[in-house]
Amino acid sequence: MELGVIIPLTDKVESDFEQIASLGFKTCQLSCWQPDIMSDETAKKVNALTERFGITITAFWCGWSGPAVYDFYSGPVTLGIVPPAYREIRVRELKRGSDFAKLLGVEDIVTHAGFLPEVPSSSEYFEVLCAVKDIAEHMKQNGQYFLFETGQETPVTLKRIIEDADTGNLGINLDPANLIMYGKANPIDALEVFGEYVRGVHGKDGVYPTDGHNLGNETRLGEGKVNYPAFIEKLKSVGYNGAITIEREISGEEQIKDIKEAKAYLEALI
Numbered sequence: 001m002e003l004g005v006i007i008p009l010t011d012k013v014e015s016d017f018e019q020i021a022s023l024g025f026k027t028c029q030l031s032c033w034q035p036d037i038m039s040d041e042t043a044k045k046v047n048a049l050t051e052r053f054g055i056t057i058t059a060f061w062c063g064w065s066g067p068a069v070y071d072f073y074s075g076p077v078t079l080g081i082v083p084p085a086y087r088e089i090r091v092r093e094l095k096r097g098s099d100f101a102k103l104l105g106v107e108d109i110v111t112h113a114g115f116l117p118e119v120p121s122s123s124e125y126f127e128v129l130c131a132v133k134d135i136a137e138h139m140k141q142n143g144q145y146f147l148f149e150t151g152q153e154t155p156v157t158l159k160r161i162i163e164d165a166d167t168g169n170l171g172i173n174l175d176p177a178n179l180i181m182y183g184k185a186n187p188i189d190a191l192e193v194f195g196e197y198v199r200g201v202h203g204k205d206g207v208y209p210t211d212g213h214n215l216g217n218e219t220r221l222g223e224g225k226v227n228y229p230a231f232i233e234k235l236k237s238v239g240y241n242g243a244i245t246i247e248r249e250i251s252g253e254e255q256i257k258d259i260k261e262a263k264a265y266l267e268a269l270i
Helices: 014-022 041-053 083-104 123-141 155-166 175-181 187-197 230-239 255-268
Strands: 003-007 026-030 058-063 107-110 144-150 171-175 198-201 244-246
Touching: 003 123, 003 255, 014 041, 026 083, 026 244, 041 058, 041 083, 058 083, 058 198, 083 107, 083 123, 107 171, 107 175, 107 198, 123 144, 123 155, 144 155, 144 198, 155 171, 155 187, 171 187, 175 187, 175 198, 187 198, 187 230, 198 255
Parallel strands: 003 026, 003 244, 026 058, 058 107, 107 144, 144 171, 171 198, 198 244
Antiparallel strands: none
């Protein structure tokens, strides 16, 4: 398993590539929350950087426009393609992200699809399923996989929508901390449910929620409720040998320090 980090596509992208190369990383997930900068010119710049620093982009993490509130009250009505008010434009933006990623030669496109409906007989489930199929078929034409980032739904709900869409190019970017921080599952047990669909993994840690409104907190890797020794062994047992992309959602020197420590910690386990 190769280790990597998430690089945001901003005006600092060159220095970010230089920094992760200096830390010894060979892979990254490229993240973009600005659809307007997904252009041919930007793709040429990124391709030059990956060649210059010897970094492989394992996935393109595609954000979308509009509000995004990460809690249990506003989250279901603002996140991903689930809210009807934002679905149409976000479907278009995800397709645009797919086309951009094709210019980068990236096969896996990741996003938070939102709080996926749990009742398969509901009209809401059917509408979201149709949107998922629409996006996935577009990505299939580009030779790509559409990956759901875990967290906002139970593992069985996620597996159900992958099975029901049945496009052949749906997968999972497993963020073990998100499953815990949203109170949805133990990530080791979750691999029993959907392990065959995992194409990407985040290296992140966190704790369970302590109230019904807010997510649990993110922690330094190894200090939360993800049992990383058992998690790594479980990944191996289900045949996963792809990248583990370290994510630490803070900034500054503390973020770099935590990423370095996470790298050393994971290297020892792998």
